[in-house]
Amino acid sequence: MILKTKHFGEIEVKEGDIINFVDGIPGFEKLLRYVIVENPDKDIPFKWLQCVDDSDLAFVIVDPFVFKKDYEFDIPQNVIKKLHIESHKEINIYTIVVVPEDIEKMTANLAAPILINVANKKGKQVFLEDDRYHRRHLILEEIKKSAVKNKDPEKQDTATEGGR
Secondary structure, eight states, X not given: OEEEETTTEEEEOOGGGOEEETTOBTTBTTOOEEEEEOOSSTTSOOEEXXXXXXXXXXXXXXXXXXXXXXXXXXXXXXXXXXXXXXXXGGEEEEEEEEOOSSGGGOEEOTTXXXXXXXXXXXXXXXXXXXXXXXXXXXXXXXXXXXXXXXXXHHHHHHHHHHTO
């Protein structure tokens, strides 16, 4: 089917690519069908969750592990049942991103990830009861923290000694 969208113009959508959100997305409970629009630049991790039933509605999403390597949570049992999850390998996890004018203040909602069962194309936004995660988690701040953690002092010392 051809979907006319506000942000991407006309895109072709295969019925098998449509994700059915079992409870909708909070604030958009009556809109149940979405597709993921890939970024044409494979080096940029952001994608879009485009609503099939409202061509004006699209959310910027990202795999949270791109910027928060230690992101972890338990999937509630009721969600496992609703999405018919049989294995963790069936699940893709995304977070909704807010991109303000000042790109340095770009945030991701780590407190409410989106889970998609890729095996059956069912999705749900889950609200976590975990104080480690916030609705407005600064993405660039997390990337900077990760870069500092990943610096290997031994490699830096070797490089310095080799340059003498």
